[in-house]
Amino acid sequence: MEAPSFFVGVVGNIISVLMFLSPVGTFWRIVKNKSTEEFESLPYICTLLNSSLWTYYGITKPGSYLVATVNGFGIVVEIIYISLFLIFAPPRMRGKTAILAGILDVGFLAAAVLVTHLALHGDMRIDAIGFLGAGLNIIMYCSPLAAMRTVVATKSAEYMPFLLSFFMFLNGGVWTLYAVLEQDWFLGVPNGAGFVLGTIQLVLYAIYRPAKHVSVDLEDGWPQSEHLLPSSSPEDNKNEEWSISRQK
Template sequence: MEDFSFFVGVIGNIISVLMFLSPVKTFWRIVKRRSTEDFDSLPYICTVLSTSLWTYYGITKPGEYLVATINGFGIVVETIYVALFLLYAPLKMRAKTAILVGILDVGFFVAAILVTQLALQGETRIDALGFLGAGLNIIMYVSPLAAIKTVVTTKSVEYMPFFLSFFFFLNGGIWTFYALLVRDYFLAVPNGIGFVLGIGQLVLYGIYRRPKPSMNVSAHHHDGILEEGRQRERLITPN
């Protein structure tokens, strides 16, 4: 069973690497256009904090080096994404991103380390870190809800990258399975929630991945008639 759980954890690490790298296409678009457009920085800020705490948790708890290594990789990748937001976001989004990075990724993380190191010992410290990590993982998985709201409102999935949703789904599923094998419920609960939310995002993709052609054609035809009318009016009025 120990060998099997290790194998599942290795698969989980591979899927997590793919999840962390899945927004690369989105950020390449941001770099080329030199604008973050309507993309939101909050999911990436939350992921930086979550991966930081899980790395600390994996280092502190014996036998959780798989958790520590993959989250250490996640810190590097997600920090690059946040840096690109700080570089290319509009002024208002850039200020919001900088404030949240200072409060969450620096202030909260430093406070968590100080409290757990100075006030807690042994299993209590590990449990506290697991509890914090679980809460932040839930926030990480819930943070795309703003993008989901945009999808439902606009009936377009342009600002909800497919591969990020897909690997959220896979990542939540495999780490829930791993957590149940090793009986780590701090890992199981948030990843179970992420698995369910990933399913929801994929369902939305199936519904809204293509705009309704009839509406677009009708709108285009209507706009064409209006424009033709304006042109005729401009031709007739001077006479």
């Protein structure tokens, strides 16, 4: 089963890279508008912690370099996203982001690495990191729940990026298949949960997808449209009236 699992792992890496890059459009909007608007930072904070632990897992477990490489790429990308949040978020969101990133991505990660590296050895260390990674993987997939709640409350999916939801759905499905082939349930259980949650997000997006903005005239309530023909000048109107009077 080594050849099929390797092929699925490569496909999983490609999809994971696309998942990490999928919020680029969102952050381009944030930079362009110089505001994070109603977007949440928690998914990116959780993804950074998740990528860090899975990189550690991939380095520690023999033969898991596919897991380590793609998550190492994820670390770089998520750091950029969180940095942009800290630059463009309003003060309250900036403080919340800084506190959560400090607790989870610095404090918790450092404690997990130190404890597992110093206190555990061999398979026990790998299992401990796997349990932590599995739990945090589920948290990462659940982190858009806040955005999903906003979608239901506002009946609009504007602040739940479609590409992120779509690639989380694909990522969960492919890595679940890889885990089955490799019989690695530390990867299988959380990614199976991610596949289900990604499906729910896509269903919500289909129900509450953002409507196209239409300019509306406030006086009569009808959508405004551009004139298809150039408007007549006052001189043209006078000529038209004179022509009608002659016909009479």
